[in-house]
Structures are given as C-alpha cells and as structure tokens.
Amino acid sequence: MLDFYAVDSLLGPEQRAIRATVREFVDAEIVPNVRGWWDRHEFPGAIKERYGALGLFGANLPEEYGCAGVDDIAYGLINYELERGDSGLRSFASVQGALVMYPIYAYGSEEQRRRYLPELAAGRLIGCFGLTESEGGSDPGAMRTRARRDGDGWVLNGAKMWITNSPIADLAVVWAKDDEGIVRGFVVPTDTPGFGAPTIESKMSLRASCTGEIVLQDCRVGPEALLPRSGGLKSPLGCLTQARYGIAWGALGALEAVYTCARDYAATRTTFGKPIAGRQLVQDKLVRMLTDHSLGLLMAHQLGTLKGAGRMTFAQVSMAKRNNVRVALNGARAAREILGGNGITTEYPVIRHMLNLETVDTYEGTHDIHTLIVGREITGLGALE
Amino acid sequence: MRILVCVKQVPDPNTVVYQIDPGTKRLVRDGVTNVLDPGAEVALEAALQLAERDGESTVTVVAMGPEDAEDAIRRALAMGAHDGALITDDALAGSDALGTAKALAAAIGQIGFDIIFCATESTDGYSGMVPGMVAELLGIPHLSFIRSLEVRDGVLTGQRVIALGYQTVQCPLPLLVAIASGSHEARYPALKGIMAAKRKKVEEYTLADLDLDPDDAGEAGARERVLELLPVEERQAGVIVEDNGDGAARIAELLRQRGVL
Ligand SMILES: Cc1cc2nc3c(=O)[nH]c(=O)nc-3n(C[C@H](O)[C@H](O)[C@H](O)COP(=O)(O)OP(=O)(O)OC[C@H]3O[C@@H](n4cnc5c(N)ncnc54)[C@H](O)[C@@H]3O)c2cc1C
Numbered sequence: 350m351l352d353f354y355a356v357d358s359l360l361g362p363e364q365r366a367i368r369a370t371v372r373e374f375v376d377a378e379i380v381p382n383v384r385g386w387w388d389r390h391e392f393p394g395a396i397k398e399r400y401g402a403l404g405l406f407g408a409n410l411p412e413e414y415g416c417a418g419v420d421d422i423a424y425g426l427i428n429y430e431l432e433r434g435d436s437g438l439r440s441f442a443s444v445q446g447a448l449v450m451y452p453i454y455a456y457g458s459e460e461q462r463r464r465y466l467p468e469l470a471a472g473r474l475i476g477c478f479g480l481t482e483s484e485g486g487s488d489p490g491a492m493r494t495r496a497r498r499d500g501d502g503w504v505l506n507g508a509k510m511w512i513t514n515s516p517i518a519d520l521a522v523v524w525a526k527d528d529e530g531i532v533r534g535f536v537v538p539t540d541t542p543g544f545g546a547p548t549i550e551s552k553m554s555l556r557a558s559c560t561g562e563i564v565l566q567d568c569r570v571g572p573e574a575l576l577p578r579s580g581g582l583k584s585p586l587g588c589l590t591q592a593r594y595g596i597a598w599g600a601l602g603a604l605e606a607v608y609t610c611a612r613d614y615a616a617t618r619t620t621f622g623k624p625i626a627g628r629q630l631v632q633d634k635l636v637r638m639l640t641d642h643s644l645g646l647l648m649a650h651q652l653g654t655l656k657g658a659g660r661m662t663f664a665q666v667s668m669a670k671r672n673n674v675r676v677a678l679n680g681a682r683a684a685r686e687i688l689g690g691n692g693i694t695t696e697y698p699v700i701r702h703m704l705n706l707e708t709v710d711t712y713e714g715t716h717d718i719h720t721l722i723v724g725r726e727i728t729g730l731g732a733l734e
Numbered sequence: 735m736r737i738l739v740c741v742k743q744v745p746d747p748n749t750v751v752y753q754i755d756p757g758t759k760r761l762v763r764d765g766v767t768n769v770l771d772p773g774a775e776v777a778l779e780a781a782l783q784l785a786e787r788d789g790e791s792t793v794t795v796v797a798m799g800p801e802d803a804e805d806a807i808r809r810a811l812a813m814g815a816h817d818g819a820l821i822t823d824d825a826l827a828g829s830d831a832l833g834t835a836k837a838l839a840a841a842i843g844q845i846g847f848d849i850i851f852c853a854t855e856s857t858d859g860y861s862g863m864v865p866g867m868v869a870e871l872l873g874i875p876h877l878s879f880i881r882s883l884e885v886r887d888g889v890l891t892g893q894r895v896i897a898l899g900y901q902t903v904q905c906p907l908p909l910l911v912a913i914a915s916g917s918h919e920a921r922y923p924a925l926k927g928i929m930a931a932k933r934k935k936v937e938e939y940t941l942a943d944l945d946l947d948p949d950d951a952g953e954a955g956a957r958e959r960v961l962e963l964l965p966v967e968e969r970q971a972g973v974i975v976e977d978n979g980d981g982a983a984r985i986a987e988l989l990r991q992r993g994v995l
Contacts, residue, residue, distance in 0.1 A: 362805065366812060366928045374922050404925030417925035427925075 350429070351605040354643045356650050360422070367423045371430040374403060379434035383557055384695050387435065390552070392517065392559040396438065401472025405431070405442050407450035414454065415467030422653035425598035429649075433602030436705035437558030443599070444513045445469060447592035449476030449522050452534055456576040456584055461536060465520070477518040477546075479509035479563045480585050486511065487718050489524070490582050494565065496525040496533060503527075503575065505535065505543070505568040511712070515539075515546040515561035522576075523563065524585045534579035535570060543568030554708040556701075590666050593713050594656060597669035598649045600677035600709060601642055603702045607677075608638045610699055611684035614691070625687070634683040641676035649673065664726035671719035678706040735791040735848040735885065735907075739781045739815065740838055740868070741774035743799050743806035744858040752858065759960040760828070761858055770806040773853035775813070775920035777913040781851040782814045782921075784885065792816045794845060798826060798837050804936055811931035812923030818936040819845060825941050828953030831859075835867030837951050840944035843872060849890065850910040854879060869910040876910045877903055881917035 350357065350368065357365070378399060386393050400406055409424040410416035419427075432439035450469050453461055468474040480489050494507025505525055515521065521537045521544070537544060545564040552560060576584075612635055615626035625631045652669050655661040681703035685692035692699050710716050721733040745752060745761065746769040753762045778795065785791035795810040797803050798821040807818035821837050829837065842850060850869075855862035869876035881900060883892035888907050893900040895914045923931075941948065949955045975984050989995040 362808065363928055363932060366809065366923065366931075367925055370812075370922045370925070370928065402924060403922060408925050412926070412929070418929055419925055423925075 351609060351639075351642060352646070353639055354647060356646050359650055360426075364420070364423045364426060367419060368426040368430060370403065371405070371427050372433075374399070375430050375434040379431075379438055383435045383438065384698070384701070386557040387437070387701050388556075388695055390550075390556045392437075392441070392557060394517065396441070397472040397475055399472075400442055400445075401470065404470070405446075406470050406472060407446040407454075407466070409446070410450055410454050410466065410470075414462055415470040416450070420653075421594070421656040422650065425595065425649055425653050428595040428599040429602040429605075431602065432599035433606050435557050436599070436603055436702065436709050437555035439595075439599045439602070440513050440555060440558050440709075443592050443595050444478055445476055447595055448478035448588050449520070451591045452478075452522050452576060452579070452584070452588050453536065455587060456534055456579040457536070458577050461573070461576070465536065474519045475514060475517055477512050477514040477521045477561075477563075478588065479512050479515070479521050479523040481509060481511050483508065483510040486712075487715060489585065490532075492524065492526060492532070494523070494525040496527050496535065498528055499569065502569060502571045503535065505537065505565040505570065507565050509563035509565075511549070512546070512561055512563050513555075513558060515559075515563050516548040517559050518546065521546075521563060522588075523565070525565075531580055532582050532584065534576035534584055535574045536576065537568065537570055537574055541568055541570060554704045556704075586663075589713055590663055593666045593670040594652065594661070596709060596713055597645075597652060597666065597673045600674040600706065601645045601649060603706060603709075604638065604642050604645070604673075604677040604680045607681045607684035607699050607702050608635070608642060610697055611635065611638070611687040614688050614697075618689075631687060634687060638680040638683060641680060645669075645673040645676055662726075664723050667714065667719040667722040670713060671716055671723070674706065674710050675716055678703070678710050681706055735785075735788060736846055737781050737785055737791050737793045737849050737851065738842055738845065738847040739774070739778050739793060739795045739810070739851040740842075740853075740864070741778060741795045741797050741806060741810050742771045742853075742856050742858075743768045743797065743803040744771045744856060745769075747772065747857050754963060756963065759963055768802065768805070770809040771853065771857050772920070773855065773857050773915055774806075774810075776915060776918050777851045777853045778810055778813060778815065779918040779920040780880075780883070780911075780913045783918070784849075784883065788885070794819060794847075796838060796841055796845070797821070798829075798834055798841075800827075807936055808931050809923060811934045811936075812927040813921055814927060815934075817934055819939060820936055821939045821944070823941045823952075825948045825952045825954070828956055829951045830956040830958035831861050831863040832867055832957060833951030833955045835864050835871055836946060836955075837941075837944060838864070839868045839871035840946055841939050842868070844939075844944070848907045849885070850874075850908075852910065852912045854912045854915055865910060865912040872908075872910070874908050874910055875905050876912070877905060878912045879914045880911045881914040883911065 404417040408417040408419045412418040453465050482492050496503045496505050518539050523535045523537050527533050543566045546561045549560045615631050618625045648669050684699045695701050725731045746767040750766045755762050781793050785793050793815045794817050795815045796819045797807050821841050852865035866876050879895040880892045881895050891904050894903050
C-alpha cells in the first residue's frame with residue numbers, strides 16, 4: 350500500500366493479512382484484465398464467484414450469516430484495494446455489501462437474514478439497491494415510487510434510475526412510500542412479474558460496472574418482501590452511511606493507482622534532456638497527490654476507529670467521503686496532465702480512474718450535498734432543503 | 735490421515751532484492767518483508783486438496799525460524815491448515831541443511847504423521863536438500879518432484895516429473911513427498927480463513943523440547959561452510975542470425991553446439 354505516513358503500523362495482523370490477500374487478488378485478477386472490460390463496457394460476470402469465495406461481500410457482517418465478520422478498518426482496506434483496481438468493481442462489492450446485505454441485516458426479519466445473507470455472501474445471489482429516481486437523486490424524500498397495500502401483500506409502482514447491478518441482479522432492495530407516505534424497504538426478486546431492469550448504455554464512467562433502471566409496473570409482492578424494521582428516509586440513509594464509509598477508503602485506492610502511475614511515468618519521461626520528475630511543476634503535482642493521500646488515509650483510519658467504537662457521526666462520514674473522493678479526482682486529473690497525451694488512452698490506468706471518479710464524486714451524495722450536510726452540522730443552519 | 739507440511743518464511747521474492755552479507759555470507763533477513771515461501775504454498779495447496787478430497791484428514795504446518803515466522807504459519811492457517819508448530823530457539827540461528835532437517839524431523843516425530851509434504855526447494859536458499867534429509871532421519875521413503883497424487887488404502891500413487899514427462903510411482907504410507915514447483919496453484923487465504931486462523935493453535939518447540947543439543951543444529955552444529963561468494967557472470971551478448979534463406983539451419987546448428995538439440 351502507498352503509505353507515506355506508516356498507517357500500516359496502526360494495523361493489526363489480521364487487518365494486514367486481509368489487505369494482503371485482497372491486494373494479491375486485485376493484482377492477479379483485476380489489474381491485468383480491467384482495461385479490456387472497461388473498453389468493451391463489459392461487467393465481468395465471473396468475478397462474483399471470485400468475490401464470494403474470498404469473502405468480499407458484506408465482509409463486516411457476522412459470521413453466523415456466512416460473512417467474514419471482519420472489523421471496520423479491515424472492511425475499509427478491502428474497499429481500498431478493490432478500488433485501486435477499479436471504482437466500478439469496488440462499486441459492485443459495495444452495493445452488494447453495504448446497500449443490499451446491510452439493509453437485510455439491519456431492517457430484515459431473522460428469516461430474511463437466514464434466507465438471503467449466506468447466498469449473497471457467497472455470490473450465488475446478486476443484489477441491487479433502488480433509491481434514486483430520475484428527478485433529483487439528491488432529494489430522495491421526493492420519491493414517487495409507491496407501495497400500495499393489497500391484501501396481505503403489496504403492489505409496487507414507479508421507476509428508479511442509475512441503479513448499479515440492476516440488469517444482472519437476482520433481487521432488488523427497493524425503496525417506496527407506503528399508503529401513509531412512509532418510506533419502506535422491500536426485497537423484490539427480479540423475476541417478479543411487473544419488474545423490469547433495462548441497462549443504461551453509453552456510460553463514460555464505471556464502464557466495468559453494470560448500471561440500469563428499475564421499472565415497477567403493478568409489481569405484486571407478498572408480505573415477506575417487506576423489510577419489517579425499515580421505516581422513514583433514515584432507513585435508506587443508514588445504508589448510505591455504510592457505503593459512504595467504504596467509499597472514503599476506496600477513493601484512496603484509486604488515488605494510489607494514479608499517483609504511482611504518474612510518479613513512475615515522470616521518472617522515465619525525458620524532455621529537454623531531463624526526466625520530467627526533476628521539474629518543479631511536476632514535483633508540485635506529485636507532492637500534492639501524496640499529501641492528499643496521506644491525509645485521507647489518516648482520516649479514513651480514524652473514521653474506522655470511531656465506527657468500530659460506535660462513535661462515528663454521519664457528518665464525519667460526509668466529510669471523509671467528500672474530501673477523499675475529491676482529492677482522488679483532482680489527483681487523477683493531475684496524473685492525466687503528467688502523462689501528457691498518454692494520459693488520455695486506456696493503455697494507462699489514469700483516464701479510466703479519472704472518469705470513474707466522476708461517478709464516485711456524484712453518487713452516494715454529491716460533493717456539494719456533503720458540503721451542505723457538514724455545513725449544516727457546523728452552523729446549525731440548513732442550506733440543503 | 736495426519737498430514738504435515740513443512741513451510742518456511744523467506745524474504746518476499748516479489749518485493750525484496752535478495753542481498754548477501756559479505757561478512758557472514760548469509761542472506762540478509764533483517765529489515766526486509768518476509769512472507770510464506772511461495773514454494774511452500776504450493777506444497778500446502780497439494781496437501782489441502784488431498785485433505786479436502788479425503789474429508790477426514792488434518793493438516794499441520796511445521797516451520798523452523800525466528801519468532802516472527804509465526805506470521806508465515808498464520809498465513810498457512812488462513813489458507814486452511816488446521817494447526818501449526820513453530821520450532822524457534824536462538825541457538826538455531828545459522829543452521830545448515832542438516833541442522834534444519836534434524837530440528838524438523840525431531841518435531842515431526844513428536845507430532846506424529848502419515849504423510850509429510852515439502853516444497854522441492856526453498857525460494858531463498860535453493861539447496862533442495864532438506865526434504866531428503868528429513869525423510870532419512872525419520873526412516874521413511876522420499877518421493878521427489880511429485881506433481882499430482884492420490885492416496886487409497888494407505889498407498890500413495892503419484893506422478894513424478896522427469897526430464898521427458900512423468901513417471902507414475904507408488905509407495906505405502908508413511909512417507910514424505912516433495913511437491914514439484916508450479917504443479918498446484920496456491921489459493922488466496924479467504925477472509926473467513928484469516929479470521930478463523932487467529933483462533934487456531936500454534937505450538938512452540940525449543941531445542942530442549944526436541945531433545946536436541948546445541949551442536950546438533952545452529953551455527954555450532956553447522957558442517958556446511960560457505961567458502962566464497964562470486965558475482966554471477968555477466969551475460970554475453972546474444973547472436974543475431976540474419977535469415978538469408980538458411981536461417982533455420984543455422985539456428986539449428988547453434989542449438990546443436992549448445993547441446994540443446
Ligand atoms: C454510475 C452510477 C451508479 C449509481 N448507482 C446507484 C444505485 O445503485 N442506487 C441508487 O439509488 N442510486 C445510484 N446512483 C444515483 C446517484 O446516487 C445520484 O446520481 C446522485 O445522488 C445525484 O442525483 P442526480 O444524479 O439526480 O443529481 P441531482 O440531484 O439532480 O443533482 C444535480 C446537481 O445539483 C446539485 N444539487 C442538488 N441539490 C442541491 C442543493 N440543495 N443545493 C445545491 N446543489 C444541489 C448536485 O450537487 C449536483 O451537482 C448512481 C449514479 C451513477 C452515476
């Protein structure tokens with residue numbers, strides 16, 4: 350791991366071993382292949398079994414549900430290493446773990462947990478998370494999707510947009526307002542009549558990840574579909590807190606990838622008889638990138654410590670997601686500059702990470718939305734609503 | 735079956751540039767990242783596969799090394815071994831191949847076994863002598879360069895790599911097999927394995943536990959001496975054969991001169 354401030358010395362032996370195993374896996378199975386997947390706008394379907402075998406899905410959930418039961422910092426390191434490979438292939442695991450398995454664990458019945466979690470952990474089932482709608486993802490409370498009571502079951506109507514994994518998913522965690530206008534979560538098998546998930550084509554970001562819509566037309570589900578302990582917008586937002594935590598680590602993995610690529614490139618690229626790494630302007634860019642990485646890693650580590658102690662606040666998560674993704678994106682843009690013309694081809698990882706990070710900067714709360722969340726926290730004055 | 739696997743901790747061949755201390759003529763092991771020998775991982779993989787097919791076997795890993803060699807054992811436990819044994823004693827520093835083999839054989843004799851797996855050679859020392867010596871000290875047969883194996887009714891049938899292919903060999907247990915490098919693809923330790931490994935037992939053995947004297951092993955007992963270290967000869971420039979219609983014949987002639995054909 351790129352580690353200028355010896356964060357490694359703060360890790361325990363299991364955390365190190367977990368990072369090592371994921372790092373080896375990413376170097377052997379993702380790094381050599383991801384360019385092809387990304388160029389072809391292809392999600393590598395076989396990776397789900399590989400993630401499952403390694404235990405990467407919902408790794409921080411308890412062992413009794415077939416998960417690995419790792420601590421929060423180890424969970425962060427997993428995200429870091431996966432995103433060092435590719436933001437899309439990290440998103441694939443984040444959605445499954447933080448946005449599908451977590452709500453089933455946190456808001457589901459014991460029966461739902463036992464039925465779904467081991468299958469999701471092993472990668473035999475793939476899930477997606479449907480919250481965002483086409484009109485204003487930043488304001489999920491304005492959702493139009495409805496769950497109407499129908500006998501002892503429910504009838505779902507509405508449409509979701511920008512849903513990671515939806516075209517390949519076996520089940521969807523769908524958020525809808527009930528007859529009282531309360532947001533509730535439903536676990537909907539994707540082969541339920543009235544459920545559709547068209548693919549969104551032509552993305553120029555997260556091209557190794559599959560994104561789609563969810564279309565619900567009189568989609569009838571039984572009582573067992575409801576997540577009984579979900580209620581109100583705080584339920585989906587609770588999932589987002591989990592996912593944002595992972596992203597705060599993940600983005601730094603992408604920053605490591607673009608930084609090391611730019612540093613190595615600058616060391617060998619010669620202009621006017623000297624490697625460009627020997628130029629002040631280039632060193633300034635590299636030093637900024639490495640400083641941002643070091644600060645971000647220390648913040649992520651402390652965030653993990655707070656999370657483990659049950660003391661992490663949502664504003665702290667917002668700050669870390671906001672900062673770490675933006676510095677990674679800025680770092681990727683600087684790396685792109687250092688690589689000159691070579692920076693725009695996917696022969697080097699830089700432009701792929703840069704374009705991926707445009708999504709990461711937007712999803713799970715945009716950069717500006719997180720500014721407003723932290724701003725409200727420190728001033729007591731809401732500029733968001 | 736009780737399966738034992740000898741494993742070693744070595745400086746990480748992927749990140750460490752191996753250096754030899756000119757004074758002691760030994761590999762520099764301090765201040766470098768050490769890992770479970772990739773060759774030992776291959777032997778362990780073969781052992782784990784055998785245990786998984788059989789369903790009732792246990793796999794114990796045995797390592798000799800400094801205290802921190804426990805990290806290598808933990809990695810092996812995370813890959814799926816059931817328990818571990820670490821032979822560690824200050825007096826073992828500087829052991830030669832025979833000293834190492836004596837310590838391993840003594841511990842293995844105490845633990846008990848049906849079959850012992852070793853790598854063909856370690857990635858740092860490359861002497862390749864320890865497996866044969868351990869087998870000899872324990873008075874059991876040694877099958878070298880094994881690339882695949884099966885055990886039925888107390889008899890091992892395996893394929894042994896030779897220059898032009900492989901031989902099928904058979905031998906009743908107990909025995910020691912040295913696994914051919916690259917014959918198995920070692921698994922990554924899964925996260926659940928890593929979490930389970932911290933609950934698994936690692937037994938420590940000192941020289942006294944093994945009834946060995948300081949002059950059986952370690953610097954004092956070493957009979958091998960490294961007399962001289964020489965740098966590798968610089969590679970000669972290659973020969974470029976220009977093809978004027980007879981290129982193939984001239985390449986064949988060059989290969990014949992070097993004894994390849
Ligand atoms: C590839 C990809 C995958 C995704 N995966 C998922 C998924 O799996 N599940 C899911 O539910 N969603 C998913 N999303 C959706 C994502 O969370 C939303 O795109 C995001 O929340 C922003 O919503 P929006 O795109 O509708 O933008 P908008 O909400 O319309 O925002 C547009 C701009 O306006 C700004 N803005 C909005 N409100 C304010 C305000 N009050 N004050 C100041 N500025 C404001 C925003 O910061 C932004 O710059 C994904 C998105 C992408 C691109």
